[in-house]
Amino acid sequence: MSTAPATAPARTAAAAVSADLGPTLHITGPRLARQDEILTAEAIAFLTELHHRFGGRRHDRLADRMRRRFEIGNGHDPRFRDDTAHIRDDADWRVAGAGPGLDDRRVEITGPTDPKMTINALNSGASVWLADLEDATSPTWRNIIGGQLTLRDAIRGELTHTSADGRAYRVTAEQTPTIVMRPRGWHLPEKHVEFTDRAGRRLAASASLIDFGLYFFHNARALIDAGRGPYFYIAKIESREEARLWNDVFSFSEEYIGIPHGTIRATVLIETLPAAFEMDEILYELRDHCAGLNAGRWDYIFSIIKNYRGRGARFVLPDRSEVTMTVPFMRAYTELLVKTCHRRGAHAIGGMSAFIPNRRDAAATEHALQKVAADKRREAGDGFDGTWVAHPDLVAVARAEFDAVLGERPHQLHRRRDDVEVTAAQLLDLRIGRPVTEAGVRENVSVAIRYLEAWLRGQGAVAIDGLMEDAATAEISRSQVWQWIHQDRRTQEGSAITVDHVEGLIRDALAQAARYEGDRFDDAAEIFREVTLRPEFPAFLTLPAYSRYLTDND
Missing domain, CATH: 3.20.20.360 (Malate synthase, domain 3)
Structure with missing residues (x-):
């Protein structure tokens, strides 16, 4: 036809x-x-x-x-x-x-x-x-x-x-x-x-x-x-x-x-x-x-x-x-x-x-x-x-x-x-009454970096820790960390959520990743830093990631 x-x-x-x-x-x-x-x-x-x-x-x-x-x-x-x-x-x-x-x-x-x-x-x-x-x-x-x-x-x-x-x-x-x-x-x-x-x-x-x-x-x-x-x-x-x-x-x-x-x-x-x-x-x-x-x-x-x-x-x-x-x-x-x-x-x-x-x-x-x-x-x-x-x-x-x-x-x-x-x-009633935990911060950092690494290799839907992650869930992870840093939050365990604290979690996530020759974890971590640790808040993490990191060879 x-x-x-x-x-x-x-x-x-x-x-x-x-x-x-x-x-x-x-x-x-x-x-x-x-x-x-x-x-x-x-x-x-x-x-x-x-x-x-x-x-x-x-x-x-x-x-x-x-x-x-x-x-x-x-x-x-x-x-x-x-x-x-x-x-x-x-x-x-x-x-x-x-x-x-x-x-x-x-x-x-x-x-x-x-x-x-x-x-x-x-x-x-x-x-x-x-x-x-x-x-x-x-x-x-x-x-x-x-x-x-x-x-x-x-x-x-x-x-x-x-x-x-x-x-x-x-x-x-x-x-x-x-x-x-x-x-x-x-x-x-x-x-x-x-x-x-x-x-x-x-x-x-x-x-x-x-x-x-x-x-x-x-x-x-x-x-x-x-x-x-x-x-x-x-x-x-x-x-x-x-x-x-x-x-x-x-x-x-x-x-x-x-x-x-x-x-x-x-x-x-x-x-x-x-x-x-x-x-x-x-x-x-x-x-x-x-x-x-x-x-x-x-x-x-x-x-x-x-x-x-x-x-x-x-x-x-x-x-x-x-x-x-x-x-x-x-x-x-x-x-x-x-x-x-x-x-x-x-x-x-x-x-x-x-x-x-x-x-x-x-x-x-x-x-x-x-x-x-x-x-x-x-x-x-x-x-x-x-x-x-x-x-x-x-x-x-x-x-x-x-x-x-x-x-x-x-x-x-x-x-x-x-x-x-x-x-x-009611649409703006954000009261939940639960704390931010150390495990929650660590999970957000780890999931976002692992997702971004796969995204840079051309995979947009990725199974991570038993859940299907996509760009939307990665956005939640990075935006929460940005907000916790800029609102001076502490975890339930007492740790201040600061740029330095999150940098340590980034290093941990990279150390625990299953690295291999040609992986994109270093790029993924750099994107995460850009959209999470800087004062500016990009409207979508995919915009800087797409324009500067996603290559035609992937």
Whole structure:
């Protein structure tokens, strides 16, 4: 089936605009096998149009984020917006809702888009596979283009994989999960693609537009023909204006290739503190394209720390392991999400269970599986329509808990949760009443460095100490350490958490690491120092790590 735009006039008109105004894309990444199947002239023309039309607005939205973060840091707490009260108060509007293949989302498996992980996900028995080009993918050029090729092959039933030891993998499931692809967030550049704008400036392209554009352009029609559709998870959104930008991207893209308006479906991760105050507004802006919201728990915790890192002792969180879904601010956020979604006909999808089963320790695995089951039982009982897991062995555990509540129903949209009332104060109630421990500080340092070392080698989802770590959990680890240092915290055992103290823990982590020739631990430690021990707080650790440390040879 052809992947070119549906009508020649649309393509010709788009090309004429670019010719008149001069914006162009330049591919600067190393040449890879089969890249011409993805980086076609037609696809590059489409990407150019996306950047021409939406690149400037993206920069405006990123500037808004900086202003908002500055305001919160200076004592202006987020609140429900007065200028959008009419949207929240209007009980009549609804979102588009589930597209074909998305009505039942009770178990979603997440993971990167390398061939082996893709095949595992498609054979997992989950309802949905979140094909992740964001936090679970290290954005080497090989991973980005390779991920697009993997998705292309999987959608057409052509994906196979042979491992280094000669084992062959293929998709064997009769019914595979519906694919929902997650592009990288608005804040991330794609340094291997440069965009020359109308002023002649040569800028790094938007990773969001590259990831979305390539996947949509090549696969939208094939997905529709298969009875599903081009579906996306949208990450790191902070406001209705950012949601409106995505909605305009979707509408333009549908028109460009000639498919009906509203064919695209997006599920938005509510994983930033500002977005928690604008759930209704985000749904409203995306209403023609929206399927639901997801409670992105790890990034949400990171966003809390990032925004309140300098606001005093009452905003300091304890050990990462103590910030569970049952603490007050997390309960308020998730209950508001379910209520908001169901009032608007949108699915509410629960958070990640990151546990990785260890077949060599049956007792520990059984204990952890009981905790996973309890977490999913709570979500199903709260009214969520589905949930996330990181490993195929957790699919059955999560499904059992949702089956017990949903029965034959595909979702719980009938549960309006009118009993829930959440205030701004409840969303900002960070009291947990637990200490920071020496073990907690040490764990954060060790996990972040080990994760970063793997990320620099091209692995974005890494099993560490029985949990699947990704960029979001690494962000929690480094931002907590930064905050503990700058808020002059002491551990429960009495140690002052200082730069010198953390330097000692970095040395310990390096000494305990399984070193080998060519490893990236020294670089990982340097990145950790840069994003944790300096006075400045980078908004995302992946920005300096990507621009200066992630090389094309990895």
